[in-house]
Amino acid sequence: MNARDAILARVRTALRDVPRDETPADVEVPRPPAPVLPDRVELFAERVADYKATVVRCTPAELPERLAEALHGVARLLVPTDLPAELHPAGPELVEDTPLPVTALDAVDGVLTTARLGIAETGTIVLDHGPGQGRRAATLVPDLHVCVVRTDQVVTGVPDAVAALDPHRPQTWISGPSATSDIELDRVEGVHGPRTLRVLLVG
Amino acid sequence: MSELASESSTRRSARSAEVAPRAAAGGATFLGTPAFPIAAKAALADAQLRRNLAHATGTIRGKRAAVVAEVANWEELRLAGAALKDRTLRHLDTYLTQLETALTKAGATVHWARDAAEANRIVVDIARGHGTDEVVKVKSMATVEIGLNEALADAGITAWETDLAELIVQLGHDLPSHILVPAIHRNRSEVREIFLREMGRAGRPAPPDLTDNPADLAAAAREHLREKFLRAKVAVSGANFAVAETGTLAVVESEGNGRMCLTLPEVLISVVGIEKLVPTWADLDVFLQLLPRSSTGERMNPYTSMWSGVTPGDGPQEVHVVLLDNGRTDVLADEVGRQALRCIRCSACLNVCPVYERTGGHSYGSVYPGPIGAILTPMLRGVGHDEQVDSLPYASSLCGACFEVCPVRIDIPEVLVHLRSQVVDAHRGRPSLQGAAMKAASWMFGTSARTAAAEKLSGLGSRVLDRTVRRRAPGGRRALGSLPWPVSAWSDARDTPVPPPESFRAWWSRTDGGRR
Numbered sequence: 001m002n003a004r005d006a007i008l009a010r011v012r013t014a015l016r017d018v019p020r021d022e023t024p025a026d027v028e029v030p031r032p033p034a035p036v037l038p039d040r041v042e043l044f045a046e047r048v049a050d051y052k053a054t055v056v057r058c059t060p061a062e063l064p065e066r067l068a069e070a071l072h073g074v075a076r077l078l079v080p081t082d083l084p085a086e087l088h089p090a091g092p093e094l095v096e097d098t099p100l101p102v103t104a105l106d107a108v109d110g111v112l113t114t115a116r117l118g119i120a121e122t123g124t125i126v127l128d129h130g131p132g133q134g135r136r137a138a139t140l141v142p143d144l145h146v147c148v149v150r151t152d153q154v155v156t157g158v159p160d161a162v163a164a165l166d167p168h169r170p171q172t173w174i175s176g177p178s179a180t181s182d183i184e185l186d187r188v189e190g191v192h193g194p195r196t197l198r199v200l201l202v203g
Numbered sequence: 204m205s206e207l208a209s210e211s212s213t214r215r216s217a218r219s220a221e222v223a224p225r226a227a228a229g230g231a232t233f234l235g236t237p238a239f240p241i242a243a244k245a246a247l248a249d250a251q252l253r254r255n256l257a258h259a260t261g262t263i264r265g266k267r268a269a270v271v272a273e274v275a276n277w278e279e280l281r282l283a284g285a286a287l288k289d290r291t292l293r294h295l296d297t298y299l300t301q302l303e304t305a306l307t308k309a310g311a312t313v314h315w316a317r318d319a320a321e322a323n324r325i326v327v328d329i330a331r332g333h334g335t336d337e338v339v340k341v342k343s344m345a346t347v348e349i350g351l352n353e354a355l356a357d358a359g360i361t362a363w364e365t366d367l368a369e370l371i372v373q374l375g376h377d378l379p380s381h382i383l384v385p386a387i388h389r390n391r392s393e394v395r396e397i398f399l400r401e402m403g404r405a406g407r408p409a410p411p412d413l414t415d416n417p418a419d420l421a422a423a424a425r426e427h428l429r430e431k432f433l434r435a436k437v438a439v440s441g442a443n444f445a446v447a448e449t450g451t452l453a454v455v456e457s458e459g460n461g462r463m464c465l466t467l468p469e470v471l472i473s474v475v476g477i478e479k480l481v482p483t484w485a486d487l488d489v490f491l492q493l494l495p496r497s498s499t500g501e502r503m504n505p506y507t508s509m510w511s512g513v514t515p516g517d518g519p520q521e522v523h524v525v526l527l528d529n530g531r532t533d534v535l536a537d538e539v540g541r542q543a544l545r546c547i548r549c550s551a552c553l554n555v556c557p558v559y560e561r562t563g564g565h566s567y568g569s570v571y572p573g574p575i576g577a578i579l580t581p582m583l584r585g586v587g588h589d590e591q592v593d594s595l596p597y598a599s600s601l602c603g604a605c606f607e608v609c610p611v612r613i614d615i616p617e618v619l620v621h622l623r624s625q626v627v628d629a630h631r632g633r634p635s636l637q638g639a640a641m642k643a644a645s646w647m648f649g650t651s652a653r654t655a656a657a658e659k660l661s662g663l664g665s666r667v668l669d670r671t672v673r674r675r676a677p678g679g680r681r682a683l684g685s686l687p688w689p690v691s692a693w694s695d696a697r698d699t700p701v702p703p704p705e706s707f708r709a710w711w712s713r714t715d716g717g718r719r
Binding site: 158 | 280314391420536
């Protein structure tokens with residue numbers, strides 16, 4: 001018997017106490033109600049900042065100026081090829097991820113992307129690597145990630161996010177910059193991912 | 204030899220110092236580890252270890268309590284998590300075949316492994332097929348359980364651990380001692396010594412002026428590992444969750460080392476225990492709320508990666524998933540113990556356990572230490588043929604804190620008691636000291652005359668001991684330390700109270716019930 005059939009046979013033998021006519025739906029699962037929060041955009045800003053990320057709220061008109069501030073000191077900026085033109089900042093040299101070899105990603109000063117959505121309750125930004133968000137490596141290798149999130153993209157809690165996302169797309173959920181608590185459980189920001197995360201909350 | 208090295212060799216005396224750390228054949232335990240009471244005694248004598256552990260577990264208990272208190276419906280979430288896992292386990296064959304179909308459709312290759320040897324062979328063959336002599340690894344309990352690093356080494360392939368704590372363990376030639384933070388037994392100065400001594404032998408050396416500041420230590424790990432991430436062709440991961448409906452795998456982490464391994468190499472191999480399944484994509488919301496708060500005490504961990512098979516133009520273009528049994532179907536067959544397969548490896552039970560806090564993870568001699576390890580390991584390995592495994596269900600005070608804190612409501616004390624009876628049954632028929640003592644006690648308590656005589660004798664002994672014993676048990680009562688063989692089997696791990704000078708029955712008849 002091959003390994004697959006052997007394991008499935010073992011599973012069935014192990015479950016001989018489960019009635020033959022039981023279906024998965026017969027095992028009842030109570031679903032807790034989703035949380036209701038008063039001001040999700042305010043909470044999102046607060047909780048992202050709580051993770052040692054910078055959060056700046058602005059109107060669409062203020063965005064170019066806020067972007068320039070967030071990118072201060074960046075000479076070479078990585079951008080996804082499909083980043084909306086209105087987000088192209090003045091100042092840094094824009095390096096399009098065409099895609100570039102990994103070593104080239106390591107040689108830029110930062111990366112600018114949009115996001116798929118934000119989760120208020122946990123201060124999380126979710127990328128599903130659709131338009132403007134770049135491939136997964138693009139927001140990982142550079143040391144600075146500047147992310148533009150629209151206020152209408154912010155959902156309340158994790159259940160709202162899961163319901164809105166497409167499970168067939170790759171996803172990266174980001175809550176603050178890279179961090180570790182492995183040494184004496186002291187939280188240290190910045191290990192392998194970007195050590196600085198700046199969020200521009202527009203709307 | 205540095206101060207650190209001598210200290211860590213004392214620590215390793217809990218197991219045999221000559222035996223290189225290695226998973227035992229079949230997995231789940233470490234070779235050369237003595238039974239829990241012996242290992243625990245050595246660990247209890249290590250003041251530095253107890254200090255490191257008390258600080259770490261105390262810190263994380265506080266963080267967890269604060270973020271759990273923020274969630275109004277926490278108890279309902281726990282009930283949902285437990286019920287979802289039960290639904291999965293009771294119909295595991297259905298969900299496994301569903302996952303296989305979804306993964307294959309998404310471009311992944313699915314492999315099945317009955318045991319550790321089979322899983323290791325699959326991973327080694329894939330790595331060899333790509334002509335590589337190294338792989339980068341995301342922290343994964345399943346791969347520690349099967350001894351994958353050792354199997355790769357035997358095949359001439361070096362496995363680089365990239366999680367900071369796993370790196371500390373690997374460079375320190377040490378064993379992991381905690382599910383979430385495997386180097387919890389090390390403090391910052393020990394980590395600095397390990398980095399200075401060992402990093403240069405494995406690649407980019409640590410800067411010579413390295414301090415013991417955690418931020419500097421993390422920066423050294425960043426530099427050391429980055430060259431490995433950028434050149435790696437093959438990566439190995441586990442998975443926190445596998446969604447049967449969509450073939451989505453999830454890895455939950457903090458540092459970004461997981462994202463590096465999951466997206467930069469050309470080939471990705473994920474070793475996934477068959478208990479990691481959840482039925483649908485929507486079900487993930489429950490677990491993504493339960494896991495981070497229970498585990499690191501955060502509202503959400505910094506990075507969660509999710510993928511389903513191959514994404515053209517993004518990440519590894521060759522994706523393998525190894526579905527691992529290795530004893531899990533034996534756990535599934537145990538109707539009381541089955542609930543242990545709900546475990547999402549958050550490690551909350553370790554951090555609240557008074558036994559773990561004082562003895563540390565190495566004492567368990569098990570890949571899965573602490574309360575969950577005390578039930579999972581004996582079920583994965585089977586009881587009745589290894590003294591060390593059989594000692595694990597007794598490595599508990601049955602206080603119940605582990606059940607209170609478990610996000611999927613595993614009744615660990617219930618399973619511990621159930622396994623104790625299995626261990627006793629497995630040893631039935633062999634003459635035991637305990638059996639002889641119980642027979643003697645039964646004879647003694649058989650008639651009131653014998654009982655009265657025994658009490659008199661005990662009172663006499665007590666008056667003698669009262670003059671000589673100085674040890675006090677908590678509460679102030681006089682207690683005996685270690686006693687000679689054969690009672691040492693009892694007294695080595697426990698204080699024996701000095702019997703009272705007079706029995707209640709003797710006091711009653713002497714004072715006429717307190718009237719005289």
